Amino acid sequence: MTYNLGHLSTLSRPRKVAFQLILDAGxxxxxxxxxMTIRFESIDFLKNIEIWLPVAISSAVAIAVFWFAGLYRSLVRFVTGKILASIMKGVLAFAVSLLLLNSLLISGIPRSVPIISGLLLFLSIGGSRFVFRHIFRRPIQVTKQPVVIYGAGESGLELLNSLFHGRDYTPIAFVDDDRxxxxxxxxxxxxxxxxxxPRLADGTGLEVVLLAMPxxxxxxxxxxxxSLESMNLEVKTIPGLSDIISGKAKISELRNVTAEDLLGRDAVTPNEKLLKRNITSKVVMVTGAGGSIGSELCRQILVQKPKTLVLFEISEFALYSIEQELSELAKHLExxxxxxxILGSVQNAKRLNAAITAFQVETIYHAAAYKHVPLVEENVVEGIRNNVFxxxxxxxxxxxNNVSDFILISTDKAVRPTSVMGATKRIAELICQALAQGEHRTTFSMVRFGNVLGSSGSVIPRFRSQIEAGGPVTVTHRDINRYFMTIPEAAQLVIxxxxMAKGGDVFVLDMGEPVRIADLAVTMVKLHGLTPYFVDNPEEVAPENGDIPICFSGLRKGEKLYEELLIGNKPQGTEHPRVMTAREIAMSPEQLMPVIDRLLTACKAFDLPEIHSILKALPLDYTPLDEELSDLVWRAAKEIDPAHRQSTVMTSIG
Incomplete structure (x- = not known):
């Protein structure tokens, strides 16, 4: 009965070491x-018993050196070329001791034999380790999925070694652009x-390509x-270089290529002076600190080492999460x-004033806002209260309180808004522009940009969850497009x-080229190694046409087909290549504040027709898609008797 060498992997560690000792001695x-046979070309030397004493002693010396060099502490399944150094030490010890002992004992061993036997020993002991490594790995490779590694550089080689130790993939080839x-x-x-x-995919059943180019x-x-998406291959990638260097991730941590990887842009070297100017050694407050943009602003601010970072947030869980994360990060930075x-609402003036004065805030980044267009469209009064007031x-x-700098985080939806959310953000800009005209020490500015990748409510997380659920993926319109930017890039550019603000500035970030959302949906489906197809109705499923259906659900309330970043058409450049400044319509405090007072009165009275007329009257270029505002509470109140409606609404508003 033939013994299966693969069973050696089931032995206890002491027995494996004993097996190696016996094998090496043999x-x-x-x-x-x-x-000796090569040297004498015969076996007559076996009659000379004096050769065995130096051989026995030299063998013991070699085994001892192997032991202390760590040869027997290495797991054979995971050996690499580094083990050859330990083997070389033992081989040299054997050859030198055999040569010396033969000279002392005059045993009749030719001087060339230690050299010849040393070379043979290095090859046989080293070779045996790699043979057994192959045997031990072989059983788990049967179920592995064949993959190609794109990138034959250092990262590709490190990934290759990691995959050999894993149980998921077996590399069959490298692919590289270098001829x-x-x-x-x-x-x-x-x-x-x-x-x-394509030829590899046809011949091997290849379904996954691993990008090893961080x-x-x-x-x-x-x-x-x-070049890969037409082949219906799933694409995975190793983490980015910055994450690997910082220790946040390892090369072996594979993940799917995401839309963020493809839509993101190559970083522009930041201006360190600009990053530090309003932050370093200052007291900085971020409102909405637990949101997508607010939390990333906090991370970027912390890197610039402020004296104090005040997190102002209405959501207890969001505040707890970001505070825990930043506290851990601060341990490594400063x-x-x-x-x-600080828990609180930006509508609570007393709470906010107490925080600003208690900590002597010098810079405020105002990111707190209700930003989901359909939700604000159905909750008009609360959207106005939060975003405007x-x-x-x-x-x-x-x-x-003589805060030195106030920076409003605005949005492209404020430009010629079709939604209440966009209108409220444009009013917020008008407020900052008006206050900038007054006599005070605060420098007001606004930074306007489009969608950020991966933010709460973003289309990308929604598409991802729909794909993972098996579809359908819902796109509102075939031609809808949006600008996209990564959250870290947006936050860094905001800072x-x-x-660079001088007072009343409206900054516009260079968002790159707009992206068709339908194309984005197709790309995301293909990123998962699946085939997309289009249907007219979410209920229509045709597996013969592909894996994931994509359907068009129609524009939501207040949603535009195309977003814009400028009201005018002549933005001016700044000292940063991706930041522009625009001269937009502004109102004086004397013009704006009476209208704001009317808006507050209308909100308190829950008077949607009046709110609608005020929004139309302000210089917002507000062009709603519907002639009437439609608030969920207002609509429900209409169904009850008018007197009861008014009392119910007023009670709820307080």
Whole structure:
């Protein structure tokens, strides 16, 4: 009965070490006998018993050196080329001791034999380790999925070694753009050109390509994916270079290529002076600190080492989460930075004023806002209260308390708004522009940009969850498009823009090219290695046409087909290549504040027709898609008797 060497992997660790000791001792004797046979071209030397004493002593010396060099502490399944150094030490010890002992004992061993036997010993002991590594790995490779590694550089080699230790993938080849590498064999795998991937897929059942190029530019990454998406191959990638260097991730931590990877842009080196100007050694407050933009602003601010970072947030859970994260981050950056979590609403003037005065805030980034267009469209009064009067409260208190800089986080939806949310953000801009005209020490500015990738309510997380659920993926309109930017890039640009403010500035971030949402949906489906197809109704499923259906659900309330970043058409450049400044319509405080007072009165009375007329009268270019505002509470109140309706609404508003 033949013994399956694979069963060695089931032995206890002491028994494995004992097996290696016996094997190595046997190989030492065998290599010595082979060397003597090569030297004498016969086996007559066996009659000379004096040769065995120096061989026995030299063998013991070699085994001892192997032991202390760590050869027997290495797991054979995971051995690499580094183990050859330990083997070389033992082989040299054997050859030198055999040569010396033979000279002392005059045993009749030719001087060439220690050299010959040493070479044979190095090859046999080293080779045995790699043979057994192959045997031990072989059983778990049967169920592994074949993959191609795109990138035959250092990252690709490290990923290859990680995959050998894992149980999910078995690499079958490298793919690389470098023509000098194509046709070579690296670590036992052939290197092909990207054009040969279809042939590999047809011949091996390949379904997954692993991108092992962490420093790859977004432009090149998009080009690679574009070349792969027609093959219906799933694309995974290793973490980015910055995450690997910072220790946040390891090369072996594979993940799906995301829309963020493809839509993001190559970073522009930030202006360190601008990043530090309003932050370093100052007391900084971020309102809405637990939101998507607010939390990233806090992370970027912390890196610039403020004296104190005040987190002002209405959501208890969001505040707890960001405070815990930042406290941990501060330990590694600057333990002396004070992080202050404050629960409160930006509409609560007393609470806000107490926080600003107690901590002597010098810079405010106002990110608190209701930003989901359909929700604000159905909750008009609360949207106005938070976005308009919340901004008015924070901005006035900033002026009254001589806060040095106030930066409003605005949106592209404020430009010629079709939604209440967009209108409220444009009014917030008008408030800051008006206050900037007054006599005070506060520098007011606004930073306007489009959608950020991965923010709460963003289309990308929604598409991802729909794909993981098996579809359908719902797109509101076939032609709808949006600008996109990564959250870290947006936050970094907001900080730099605010540092350039002179007062009343409207900054506009360069968002790149707009993206068709339907194309984005198709791309995201293909990123998961699936085939998309279009249907007219979410209920229509046709598996023969593909894996994930995509349907068009129609524009939601207040939603525009195309977003704009400018009201005018002549933005001016700044000292940062991705930040522009625009001259937009402004109102004086004397013109604006009476209208704001009327708006507050209308909100308190829950008078939607009056609110609608005020929004239309202000210089917002507000063009709602519906002739009437439609608030959920207002609509429900209409169904009861008018007198009861008025009392119910007024009671609820307080």
């Amino acid at each position: 190989l030492i004797v065998f290599c010595f006998l082979a060397a 000098h590498l194509q046709g070579l064999t690296i670590s036992g795998l052939p290197v092909y050109s990207p054009q040969q991937i 420093s790859l530019s977004h432009t090149r990454r998009r080009e690679i994916f574009a 333990p002396n930075i004070r992080i202050v979590p 919340g901004t008015l409260t924070v901005a006035k208190l900033a002026s009254e 730099q823009a605010g540092a």
